[in-house]
Amino acid sequence: MRFMMLMYPGDTAETGAVPDDKAVATMRKYNDDLTKAGVLLALDGLQPTAKGARVRVSGGKRTIVHGPFSEAKEIVGGYWLIQVRSRDEAVEWASRVPLTEGEMVELRQVFELSDFSPEKVVYSPG
Protein backbone atom coordinates (compact mmCIF):
# COMPACT_ATOMS: atom_id res chain seq x y z
CA MET A 1 0.00 0.00 0.00
CA ARG A 2 1.06 3.53 -0.69
CA PHE A 3 1.09 6.67 1.33
CA MET A 4 1.95 10.23 0.57
CA MET A 5 3.70 12.25 3.23
CA LEU A 6 3.00 15.95 2.68
CA MET A 7 5.39 18.44 4.22
CA TYR A 8 3.98 21.73 5.55
CA PRO A 9 7.00 23.88 6.39
CA GLY A 10 4.92 26.70 7.92
CA ASP A 11 6.50 30.15 7.85
CA THR A 12 9.53 29.11 5.83
CA ALA A 13 7.45 27.73 2.93
CA GLU A 14 7.44 31.09 1.17
CA THR A 15 10.94 32.38 1.79
CA GLY A 16 12.60 29.95 -0.59
CA ALA A 17 15.55 30.13 1.77
CA VAL A 18 18.08 27.35 1.37
CA PRO A 19 18.26 25.41 4.64
CA ASP A 20 21.59 25.30 6.46
CA ASP A 21 24.09 22.49 5.86
CA LYS A 22 23.11 20.61 8.98
CA ALA A 23 19.42 20.60 8.04
CA VAL A 24 20.27 19.49 4.51
CA ALA A 25 22.45 16.65 5.84
CA THR A 26 19.72 15.50 8.22
CA MET A 27 17.12 15.46 5.49
CA ARG A 28 19.47 13.67 3.12
CA LYS A 29 20.08 11.00 5.75
CA TYR A 30 16.33 10.54 6.16
CA ASN A 31 15.82 10.22 2.40
CA ASP A 32 18.71 7.76 2.22
CA ASP A 33 17.08 5.66 4.94
CA LEU A 34 13.84 5.55 2.93
CA THR A 35 15.75 4.57 -0.21
CA LYS A 36 17.87 1.93 1.49
CA ALA A 37 14.78 0.38 3.04
CA GLY A 38 13.29 0.07 -0.46
CA VAL A 39 10.14 2.00 0.49
CA LEU A 40 10.67 5.29 -1.40
CA LEU A 41 8.87 5.55 -4.75
CA ALA A 42 9.17 9.28 -5.40
CA LEU A 43 9.82 12.59 -3.72
CA ASP A 44 9.95 16.27 -4.65
CA GLY A 45 10.43 19.63 -3.02
CA LEU A 46 8.17 22.47 -4.12
CA GLN A 47 9.21 26.05 -4.83
CA PRO A 48 7.48 29.02 -3.15
CA THR A 49 3.98 29.84 -4.36
CA ALA A 50 5.28 33.04 -5.98
CA LYS A 51 6.16 30.77 -8.90
CA GLY A 52 2.74 29.09 -8.93
CA ALA A 53 -0.92 29.94 -9.36
CA ARG A 54 -4.36 28.83 -8.22
CA VAL A 55 -7.30 28.14 -10.48
CA ARG A 56 -10.75 28.18 -8.93
CA VAL A 57 -14.34 27.98 -10.05
CA SER A 58 -16.71 30.26 -8.20
CA GLY A 59 -20.20 31.20 -9.31
CA GLY A 60 -19.62 29.28 -12.53
CA LYS A 61 -16.64 31.49 -13.33
CA ARG A 62 -13.09 30.35 -13.59
CA THR A 63 -10.54 32.63 -11.97
CA ILE A 64 -6.79 32.42 -11.88
CA VAL A 65 -4.88 33.86 -8.95
CA HIS A 66 -1.13 34.10 -9.26
CA GLY A 67 1.10 33.46 -6.26
CA PRO A 68 2.34 34.26 -3.72
CA PHE A 69 -0.48 33.28 -1.39
CA SER A 70 -0.91 34.57 2.12
CA GLU A 71 -1.82 31.56 4.27
CA ALA A 72 1.62 30.04 4.89
CA LYS A 73 0.25 27.31 7.16
CA GLU A 74 -1.69 25.73 4.29
CA ILE A 75 1.18 25.62 1.86
CA VAL A 76 2.74 22.30 0.91
CA GLY A 77 6.52 22.40 0.63
CA GLY A 78 7.14 18.93 -0.69
CA TYR A 79 6.08 15.31 -0.62
CA TRP A 80 7.28 11.73 -0.41
CA LEU A 81 5.46 8.78 -1.99
CA ILE A 82 6.20 5.57 -0.10
CA GLN A 83 5.19 1.91 -0.42
CA VAL A 84 4.87 0.09 2.88
CA ARG A 85 3.25 -3.00 4.33
CA SER A 86 0.97 -1.35 6.87
CA ARG A 87 -0.45 1.99 7.96
CA ASP A 88 1.54 1.64 11.18
CA GLU A 89 4.74 1.40 9.21
CA ALA A 90 3.79 4.56 7.30
CA VAL A 91 3.10 6.35 10.61
CA GLU A 92 6.52 5.25 11.87
CA TRP A 93 8.25 6.65 8.76
CA ALA A 94 6.27 9.90 9.06
CA SER A 95 7.29 10.21 12.70
CA ARG A 96 10.94 10.05 11.62
CA VAL A 97 10.80 13.00 9.22
CA PRO A 98 13.27 15.57 10.55
CA LEU A 99 11.11 18.53 11.59
CA THR A 100 11.85 21.87 13.17
CA GLU A 101 9.57 24.13 15.19
CA GLY A 102 6.32 24.90 13.35
CA GLU A 103 6.75 22.26 10.65
CA MET A 104 4.21 19.50 10.07
CA VAL A 105 3.96 16.29 8.07
CA GLU A 106 0.58 14.99 6.99
CA LEU A 107 0.24 11.32 6.10
CA ARG A 108 -2.37 10.35 3.50
CA GLN A 109 -3.13 6.92 2.06
CA VAL A 110 -3.16 6.80 -1.73
CA PHE A 111 -6.19 5.38 -3.53
CA GLU A 112 -5.20 2.39 -5.60
CA LEU A 113 -6.63 2.36 -9.13
CA SER A 114 -8.10 -1.00 -8.23
CA ASP A 115 -10.34 0.88 -5.79
CA PHE A 116 -12.24 2.14 -8.84
CA SER A 117 -14.09 0.47 -11.67
CA PRO A 118 -12.38 0.93 -15.08
CA GLU A 119 -14.89 3.63 -16.16
CA LYS A 120 -13.84 5.80 -13.22
CA VAL A 121 -10.21 5.98 -14.25
CA VAL A 122 -9.58 9.66 -14.85
CA TYR A 123 -6.04 9.48 -16.13
CA SER A 124 -4.98 8.08 -19.44
CA PRO A 125 -1.51 8.52 -20.86
CA GLY A 126 -0.89 9.71 -24.40
Add this chain to the structure above:
Amino acid sequence: MTASDAHRAIDAVWRIESARLIAGLARMVRDVGLAEELAQDALVAALERWPGSGVPANPGAWLMATAKNRAIDRLRRARLIDRKHQEVGHELTAEHDVIPALEAAIDGDPGDDLLRLMFTSCHPVVSPEGRVALTLRLLGGLTTPEIARAFLVPEPTIAQRIVRAKRTLADEHVAFEVPRGAELGTRLASVLEVIYLVFNEGYSATSGDDWMRPALCEDALRLGRMLAQLIRDEPEVHGLVALMEIQASRTRARTGPSGEPVLLLDQNRARWDHVLIGRGLAALARAEALGGARGRYALQAAIAACHARARTPEATDWARIAALYAALAELAPSPVVELNRAVALAMAFGPAAGLELVDALTSEPALEGYHLLPSVRGDLLFKLGRLDEARAEFARAAALTHNARERDLLLARVAACGDADGLSI
Protein backbone atom coordinates in the same frame (compact mmCIF):
# COMPACT_ATOMS: atom_id res chain seq x y z
CA MET B 1 0.59 6.05 24.79
CA THR B 2 -1.81 3.10 25.23
CA ALA B 3 -0.46 -0.45 25.27
CA SER B 4 -2.08 -1.16 21.91
CA ASP B 5 -0.57 2.01 20.37
CA ALA B 6 2.82 0.92 21.68
CA HIS B 7 2.42 -2.57 20.23
CA ARG B 8 1.49 -1.19 16.82
CA ALA B 9 4.48 1.14 16.92
CA ILE B 10 6.72 -1.77 17.92
CA ASP B 11 5.43 -3.86 15.00
CA ALA B 12 6.25 -1.02 12.65
CA VAL B 13 9.69 -0.48 14.16
CA TRP B 14 10.37 -4.21 13.86
CA ARG B 15 9.39 -4.17 10.21
CA ILE B 16 11.79 -1.32 9.57
CA GLU B 17 14.69 -2.25 11.86
CA SER B 18 14.74 -6.04 12.18
CA ALA B 19 16.88 -6.80 9.13
CA ARG B 20 19.60 -4.34 10.14
CA LEU B 21 19.40 -5.56 13.72
CA ILE B 22 19.74 -9.24 12.81
CA ALA B 23 22.49 -8.43 10.28
CA GLY B 24 24.55 -6.50 12.84
CA LEU B 25 24.11 -9.22 15.44
CA ALA B 26 24.96 -11.98 12.96
CA ARG B 27 28.28 -10.28 12.31
CA MET B 28 28.92 -10.26 16.06
CA VAL B 29 27.97 -13.83 16.83
CA ARG B 30 28.60 -15.40 13.40
CA ASP B 31 25.33 -17.34 13.52
CA VAL B 32 22.12 -16.07 11.91
CA GLY B 33 19.96 -18.34 14.08
CA LEU B 34 21.44 -16.98 17.30
CA ALA B 35 21.34 -13.44 15.89
CA GLU B 36 17.64 -13.75 15.26
CA GLU B 37 17.07 -15.09 18.78
CA LEU B 38 18.93 -12.12 20.25
CA ALA B 39 16.93 -9.72 18.11
CA GLN B 40 13.72 -11.40 19.29
CA ASP B 41 14.91 -11.03 22.90
CA ALA B 42 15.33 -7.31 22.29
CA LEU B 43 11.86 -7.17 20.77
CA VAL B 44 10.40 -8.84 23.86
CA ALA B 45 12.23 -6.29 26.02
CA ALA B 46 10.71 -3.50 23.92
CA LEU B 47 7.25 -4.98 24.34
CA GLU B 48 7.76 -4.93 28.11
CA ARG B 49 9.32 -1.51 28.34
CA TRP B 50 7.87 0.76 25.62
CA PRO B 51 4.19 0.69 26.60
CA GLY B 52 5.26 2.39 29.85
CA SER B 53 8.18 4.53 28.72
CA GLY B 54 7.04 5.38 25.20
CA VAL B 55 8.96 4.56 22.01
CA PRO B 56 12.54 5.84 22.35
CA ALA B 57 13.79 8.58 20.03
CA ASN B 58 16.02 6.16 18.14
CA PRO B 59 14.24 2.81 18.41
CA GLY B 60 16.72 0.99 16.15
CA ALA B 61 19.67 1.99 18.33
CA TRP B 62 17.73 1.03 21.49
CA LEU B 63 16.98 -2.44 20.10
CA MET B 64 20.60 -2.87 19.00
CA ALA B 65 22.01 -1.82 22.38
CA THR B 66 19.63 -4.17 24.19
CA ALA B 67 20.40 -7.10 21.90
CA LYS B 68 24.12 -6.39 22.16
CA ASN B 69 23.99 -6.53 25.96
CA ARG B 70 22.16 -9.84 25.79
CA ALA B 71 24.78 -11.16 23.38
CA ILE B 72 27.59 -10.13 25.69
CA ASP B 73 25.79 -11.69 28.67
CA ARG B 74 25.40 -14.94 26.80
CA LEU B 75 29.00 -15.02 25.68
CA ARG B 76 30.18 -14.23 29.21
CA ARG B 77 28.06 -17.06 30.56
CA ALA B 78 29.47 -19.41 27.95
CA ARG B 79 32.95 -18.22 28.86
CA LEU B 80 32.32 -18.87 32.55
CA ILE B 81 31.37 -22.42 31.78
CA ASP B 82 34.40 -22.77 29.55
CA ARG B 83 36.64 -21.37 32.23
CA LYS B 84 36.21 -24.45 34.39
CA HIS B 85 37.88 -26.44 31.65
CA GLN B 86 40.63 -24.03 30.76
CA GLU B 87 43.62 -22.33 32.26
CA VAL B 88 42.72 -19.03 33.86
CA GLY B 89 45.47 -17.04 32.15
CA HIS B 90 44.50 -18.15 28.69
CA GLU B 91 40.87 -17.47 29.40
CA LEU B 92 41.46 -13.88 30.51
CA THR B 93 43.17 -12.96 27.26
CA ALA B 94 40.37 -14.60 25.34
CA GLU B 95 37.72 -12.55 27.10
CA HIS B 96 39.71 -9.37 26.65
CA ASP B 97 39.83 -10.13 22.96
CA VAL B 98 36.21 -10.98 22.59
CA ILE B 99 34.42 -8.05 24.20
CA PRO B 100 36.20 -5.27 22.27
CA ALA B 101 35.74 -7.31 19.11
CA LEU B 102 32.02 -7.37 19.81
CA GLU B 103 31.97 -3.62 20.36
CA ALA B 104 33.84 -3.07 17.10
CA ALA B 105 31.55 -5.44 15.24
CA ILE B 106 28.53 -3.43 16.30
CA ASP B 107 29.98 -0.26 14.82
CA GLY B 108 30.60 -1.79 11.40
CA ASP B 109 28.87 -0.61 8.23
CA PRO B 110 25.22 -1.73 8.51
CA GLY B 111 25.01 -1.92 4.71
CA ASP B 112 27.79 -4.49 4.57
CA ASP B 113 26.05 -6.51 7.25
CA LEU B 114 22.74 -6.48 5.38
CA LEU B 115 24.51 -7.66 2.25
CA ARG B 116 26.17 -10.48 4.19
CA LEU B 117 22.79 -11.43 5.62
CA MET B 118 21.25 -11.49 2.16
CA PHE B 119 23.98 -13.72 0.73
CA THR B 120 23.83 -16.00 3.75
CA SER B 121 20.07 -16.52 3.79
CA CYS B 122 20.09 -17.16 0.01
CA HIS B 123 23.03 -19.58 0.24
CA PRO B 124 22.74 -22.48 -2.24
CA VAL B 125 23.37 -25.08 0.50
CA VAL B 126 19.87 -24.28 1.75
CA SER B 127 16.88 -25.69 -0.16
CA PRO B 128 15.17 -23.16 -2.46
CA GLU B 129 12.01 -23.00 -0.34
CA GLY B 130 14.18 -22.67 2.77
CA ARG B 131 16.02 -19.72 1.21
CA VAL B 132 12.74 -18.00 0.37
CA ALA B 133 11.29 -18.44 3.87
CA LEU B 134 14.50 -17.43 5.62
CA THR B 135 14.96 -14.34 3.43
CA LEU B 136 11.41 -13.13 3.98
CA ARG B 137 11.76 -13.70 7.69
CA LEU B 138 15.24 -12.23 8.25
CA LEU B 139 15.31 -9.49 5.59
CA GLY B 140 11.66 -8.85 4.85
CA GLY B 141 10.67 -8.65 8.52
CA LEU B 142 7.74 -11.03 7.94
CA THR B 143 6.54 -13.34 10.67
CA THR B 144 6.21 -17.09 10.16
CA PRO B 145 2.36 -16.91 10.09
CA GLU B 146 2.55 -14.12 7.49
CA ILE B 147 4.84 -16.18 5.26
CA ALA B 148 2.59 -19.22 5.67
CA ARG B 149 -0.51 -17.23 4.69
CA ALA B 150 1.22 -15.75 1.67
CA PHE B 151 2.42 -19.13 0.41
CA LEU B 152 -0.81 -20.99 1.23
CA VAL B 153 0.99 -23.58 3.36
CA PRO B 154 0.49 -24.52 7.03
CA GLU B 155 2.44 -22.51 9.56
CA PRO B 156 4.44 -25.48 10.94
CA THR B 157 5.70 -26.16 7.41
CA ILE B 158 7.23 -22.68 7.18
CA ALA B 159 8.56 -22.91 10.74
CA GLN B 160 10.19 -26.24 9.81
CA ARG B 161 11.74 -24.77 6.66
CA ILE B 162 13.25 -21.92 8.67
CA VAL B 163 14.61 -24.21 11.39
CA ARG B 164 16.09 -26.53 8.79
CA ALA B 165 17.60 -23.64 6.81
CA LYS B 166 19.31 -22.25 9.92
CA ARG B 167 20.56 -25.69 10.90
CA THR B 168 21.99 -26.27 7.41
CA LEU B 169 23.81 -22.92 7.53
CA ALA B 170 25.30 -23.85 10.92
CA ASP B 171 26.16 -27.46 9.96
CA GLU B 172 27.84 -26.36 6.74
CA HIS B 173 29.75 -23.62 8.58
CA VAL B 174 28.62 -21.03 6.06
CA ALA B 175 30.72 -17.92 6.66
CA PHE B 176 28.83 -14.69 7.30
CA GLU B 177 30.58 -12.95 4.43
CA VAL B 178 29.98 -11.41 1.02
CA PRO B 179 31.47 -13.84 -1.51
CA ARG B 180 34.33 -12.61 -3.67
CA GLY B 181 35.82 -13.39 -7.04
CA ALA B 182 34.36 -16.17 -9.12
CA GLU B 183 31.97 -17.20 -6.36
CA LEU B 184 30.23 -13.83 -6.37
CA GLY B 185 28.49 -14.48 -9.70
CA THR B 186 26.82 -17.75 -8.74
CA ARG B 187 25.96 -16.58 -5.25
CA LEU B 188 24.45 -13.35 -6.57
CA ALA B 189 22.42 -15.39 -9.07
CA SER B 190 20.98 -17.30 -6.13
CA VAL B 191 20.01 -14.08 -4.32
CA LEU B 192 18.31 -12.73 -7.44
CA GLU B 193 16.54 -16.03 -7.99
CA VAL B 194 15.12 -15.99 -4.45
CA ILE B 195 13.82 -12.44 -4.87
CA TYR B 196 12.26 -13.23 -8.25
CA LEU B 197 10.67 -16.40 -6.83
CA VAL B 198 9.00 -14.31 -4.13
CA PHE B 199 7.85 -11.83 -6.78
CA ASN B 200 6.38 -14.51 -9.03
CA GLU B 201 4.59 -16.14 -6.13
CA GLY B 202 2.83 -12.82 -5.55
CA TYR B 203 2.33 -12.14 -9.24
CA SER B 204 0.61 -15.47 -9.80
CA ALA B 205 -1.96 -14.68 -7.10
CA THR B 206 -5.49 -14.19 -8.36
CA SER B 207 -7.99 -11.59 -7.30
CA GLY B 208 -9.83 -13.92 -4.92
CA ASP B 209 -6.67 -14.62 -2.95
CA ASP B 210 -5.75 -13.31 0.46
CA TRP B 211 -4.11 -9.88 0.03
CA MET B 212 -0.96 -11.33 1.63
CA ARG B 213 -0.21 -13.07 -1.65
CA PRO B 214 -0.10 -10.08 -3.99
CA ALA B 215 1.74 -8.21 -1.22
CA LEU B 216 4.64 -10.60 -1.90
CA CYS B 217 5.28 -8.59 -5.09
CA GLU B 218 5.82 -5.51 -2.96
CA ASP B 219 8.03 -7.47 -0.55
CA ALA B 220 10.16 -8.72 -3.45
CA LEU B 221 10.40 -5.23 -4.92
CA ARG B 222 11.44 -3.89 -1.55
CA LEU B 223 14.17 -6.54 -1.25
CA GLY B 224 15.30 -5.83 -4.80
CA ARG B 225 15.45 -2.07 -4.24
CA MET B 226 17.35 -2.68 -0.99
CA LEU B 227 19.83 -4.91 -2.78
CA ALA B 228 20.29 -2.37 -5.57
CA GLN B 229 21.37 0.17 -2.93
CA LEU B 230 23.77 -2.29 -1.31
CA ILE B 231 25.47 -3.62 -4.43
CA ARG B 232 25.24 -0.82 -6.94
CA ASP B 233 27.67 -1.91 -9.64
CA GLU B 234 26.14 -5.29 -10.54
CA PRO B 235 23.97 -4.71 -13.63
CA GLU B 236 21.78 -7.79 -13.15
CA VAL B 237 20.57 -6.48 -9.78
CA HIS B 238 19.23 -3.40 -11.57
CA GLY B 239 17.96 -5.62 -14.40
CA LEU B 240 15.90 -7.64 -11.95
CA VAL B 241 14.58 -4.53 -10.24
CA ALA B 242 13.63 -3.11 -13.65
CA LEU B 243 11.85 -6.32 -14.61
CA MET B 244 9.87 -6.43 -11.35
CA GLU B 245 8.97 -2.72 -11.40
CA ILE B 246 7.65 -2.96 -14.97
CA GLN B 247 5.78 -6.22 -14.39
CA ALA B 248 4.28 -4.85 -11.17
CA SER B 249 3.17 -1.75 -13.09
CA ARG B 250 0.59 -3.93 -14.86
CA THR B 251 -0.88 -5.55 -11.75
CA ARG B 252 -4.08 -3.51 -11.84
CA ALA B 253 -4.69 -4.10 -15.53
CA ARG B 254 -4.08 -7.85 -15.53
CA THR B 255 -7.48 -8.88 -14.31
CA GLY B 256 -10.95 -7.88 -15.44
CA PRO B 257 -13.95 -6.93 -13.29
CA SER B 258 -14.80 -10.56 -12.48
CA GLY B 259 -11.23 -11.63 -11.90
CA GLU B 260 -10.60 -13.01 -15.38
CA PRO B 261 -7.07 -12.62 -16.74
CA VAL B 262 -6.62 -9.86 -19.33
CA LEU B 263 -3.85 -10.46 -21.89
CA LEU B 264 -1.11 -7.87 -22.26
CA LEU B 265 -2.30 -6.48 -25.60
CA ASP B 266 -5.89 -6.22 -24.36
CA GLN B 267 -4.99 -4.38 -21.17
CA ASN B 268 -6.21 -0.87 -20.50
CA ARG B 269 -2.91 0.97 -20.47
CA ALA B 270 -4.44 3.78 -18.42
CA ARG B 271 -4.46 1.30 -15.55
CA TRP B 272 -0.73 0.68 -15.79
CA ASP B 273 1.20 2.30 -12.96
CA HIS B 274 3.35 5.02 -14.42
CA VAL B 275 5.35 5.67 -11.27
CA LEU B 276 6.57 2.06 -11.38
CA ILE B 277 7.15 2.19 -15.15
CA GLY B 278 9.33 5.27 -14.66
CA ARG B 279 11.28 3.53 -11.92
CA GLY B 280 11.64 0.38 -14.04
CA LEU B 281 12.93 2.26 -17.08
CA ALA B 282 15.43 4.11 -14.87
CA ALA B 283 16.66 0.83 -13.36
CA LEU B 284 16.98 -0.67 -16.84
CA ALA B 285 19.00 2.34 -18.00
CA ARG B 286 21.32 1.81 -15.02
CA ALA B 287 21.77 -1.89 -15.87
CA GLU B 288 22.58 -0.95 -19.46
CA ALA B 289 24.96 1.84 -18.42
CA LEU B 290 26.84 -0.72 -16.33
CA GLY B 291 27.31 -2.81 -19.46
CA GLY B 292 24.65 -5.34 -18.52
CA ALA B 293 22.21 -4.98 -21.42
CA ARG B 294 22.71 -8.65 -22.32
CA GLY B 295 22.01 -10.00 -18.86
CA ARG B 296 19.20 -12.46 -18.32
CA TYR B 297 17.05 -10.13 -16.23
CA ALA B 298 18.03 -7.01 -18.17
CA LEU B 299 16.91 -8.64 -21.44
CA GLN B 300 13.55 -9.62 -19.95
CA ALA B 301 13.23 -6.12 -18.53
CA ALA B 302 14.05 -4.66 -21.94
CA ILE B 303 11.24 -6.73 -23.48
CA ALA B 304 8.84 -5.56 -20.77
CA ALA B 305 10.05 -2.00 -21.39
CA CYS B 306 9.13 -2.23 -25.10
CA HIS B 307 5.54 -2.81 -24.04
CA ALA B 308 5.70 -0.19 -21.30
CA ARG B 309 6.94 2.48 -23.72
CA ALA B 310 4.21 1.79 -26.28
CA ARG B 311 1.25 4.11 -25.75
CA THR B 312 -0.97 1.76 -27.76
CA PRO B 313 -0.56 -1.95 -28.64
CA GLU B 314 -0.04 -0.91 -32.29
CA ALA B 315 2.94 1.24 -31.29
CA THR B 316 4.85 -1.77 -29.92
CA ASP B 317 8.34 -2.22 -31.35
CA TRP B 318 7.98 -5.90 -32.24
CA ALA B 319 11.18 -6.08 -34.27
CA ARG B 320 13.13 -5.03 -31.20
CA ILE B 321 11.24 -7.51 -29.04
CA ALA B 322 12.07 -10.32 -31.51
CA ALA B 323 15.75 -9.32 -31.40
CA LEU B 324 15.71 -9.27 -27.58
CA TYR B 325 14.15 -12.74 -27.50
CA ALA B 326 16.87 -13.93 -29.88
CA ALA B 327 19.50 -12.59 -27.47
CA LEU B 328 17.71 -14.26 -24.58
CA ALA B 329 17.59 -17.58 -26.46
CA GLU B 330 21.31 -17.30 -27.11
CA LEU B 331 21.97 -16.78 -23.40
CA ALA B 332 19.65 -19.52 -22.16
CA PRO B 333 18.25 -21.62 -24.99
CA SER B 334 14.61 -22.45 -24.35
CA PRO B 335 11.77 -23.53 -26.65
CA VAL B 336 9.36 -21.27 -24.73
CA VAL B 337 11.59 -18.27 -25.46
CA GLU B 338 11.67 -19.38 -29.12
CA LEU B 339 7.89 -19.53 -29.19
CA ASN B 340 7.74 -15.99 -27.84
CA ARG B 341 10.25 -14.92 -30.46
CA ALA B 342 8.04 -16.47 -33.15
CA VAL B 343 5.07 -14.41 -31.94
CA ALA B 344 7.19 -11.24 -31.99
CA LEU B 345 8.48 -12.07 -35.49
CA ALA B 346 4.93 -12.58 -36.72
CA MET B 347 3.86 -9.24 -35.22
CA ALA B 348 6.85 -7.46 -36.76
CA PHE B 349 7.17 -9.11 -40.17
CA GLY B 350 3.89 -10.94 -40.78
CA PRO B 351 2.48 -14.37 -39.90
CA ALA B 352 4.64 -16.28 -42.41
CA ALA B 353 7.84 -15.15 -40.66
CA GLY B 354 6.54 -16.41 -37.32
CA LEU B 355 5.14 -19.65 -38.72
CA GLU B 356 8.52 -20.71 -40.07
CA LEU B 357 9.96 -20.72 -36.55
CA VAL B 358 6.85 -22.27 -34.97
CA ASP B 359 6.95 -25.14 -37.48
CA ALA B 360 10.50 -25.84 -36.40
CA LEU B 361 9.29 -26.03 -32.79
CA THR B 362 6.59 -28.65 -33.40
CA SER B 363 9.16 -31.43 -33.10
CA GLU B 364 10.45 -30.00 -29.80
CA PRO B 365 9.82 -32.61 -27.06
CA ALA B 366 9.79 -29.96 -24.32
CA LEU B 367 6.74 -28.32 -25.90
CA GLU B 368 4.78 -31.53 -26.31
CA GLY B 369 1.52 -31.03 -24.45
CA TYR B 370 2.12 -27.26 -24.15
CA HIS B 371 -1.17 -25.74 -25.31
CA LEU B 372 0.34 -22.41 -26.36
CA LEU B 373 2.24 -24.04 -29.23
CA PRO B 374 -0.86 -25.18 -31.19
CA SER B 375 -2.63 -22.03 -30.05
CA VAL B 376 0.03 -19.77 -31.57
CA ARG B 377 0.37 -21.96 -34.65
CA GLY B 378 -3.41 -21.91 -35.15
CA ASP B 379 -3.44 -18.14 -34.92
CA LEU B 380 -0.70 -17.75 -37.53
CA LEU B 381 -2.35 -20.26 -39.89
CA PHE B 382 -5.66 -18.44 -39.44
CA LYS B 383 -4.06 -15.14 -40.39
CA LEU B 384 -2.59 -16.81 -43.47
CA GLY B 385 -6.07 -18.06 -44.45
CA ARG B 386 -5.13 -21.74 -43.96
CA LEU B 387 -8.33 -22.40 -42.04
CA ASP B 388 -8.43 -26.21 -42.08
CA GLU B 389 -5.01 -26.42 -40.47
CA ALA B 390 -5.86 -23.57 -38.10
CA ARG B 391 -9.03 -25.35 -36.94
CA ALA B 392 -7.11 -28.53 -36.12
CA GLU B 393 -4.53 -26.56 -34.13
CA PHE B 394 -7.14 -24.64 -32.11
CA ALA B 395 -8.94 -27.91 -31.36
CA ARG B 396 -5.67 -29.48 -30.18
CA ALA B 397 -4.89 -26.45 -28.00
CA ALA B 398 -8.41 -26.56 -26.50
CA ALA B 399 -7.90 -30.22 -25.58
CA LEU B 400 -4.54 -29.46 -23.94
CA THR B 401 -5.37 -26.44 -21.78
CA HIS B 402 -6.39 -26.89 -18.15
CA ASN B 403 -8.01 -23.49 -17.93
CA ALA B 404 -11.78 -23.50 -18.63
CA ARG B 405 -11.92 -19.88 -19.74
CA GLU B 406 -9.06 -20.39 -22.13
CA ARG B 407 -10.71 -23.53 -23.52
CA ASP B 408 -13.86 -21.53 -24.29
CA LEU B 409 -11.81 -18.95 -26.16
CA LEU B 410 -10.04 -21.64 -28.18
CA LEU B 411 -13.28 -23.43 -29.04
CA ALA B 412 -14.68 -20.12 -30.25
CA ARG B 413 -11.68 -19.87 -32.55
CA VAL B 414 -12.34 -23.41 -33.80
CA ALA B 415 -15.87 -22.27 -34.70
CA ALA B 416 -14.53 -19.11 -36.36
CA CYS B 417 -12.54 -21.30 -38.78
CA GLY B 418 -15.84 -22.47 -40.28
CA ASP B 419 -16.94 -26.06 -40.79
CA ALA B 420 -14.68 -28.93 -41.75
CA ASP B 421 -15.31 -28.46 -45.48
CA GLY B 422 -13.71 -25.07 -45.28
CA LEU B 423 -16.65 -23.57 -47.13
CA SER B 424 -17.70 -20.90 -44.71
CA ILE B 425 -15.57 -17.95 -43.88
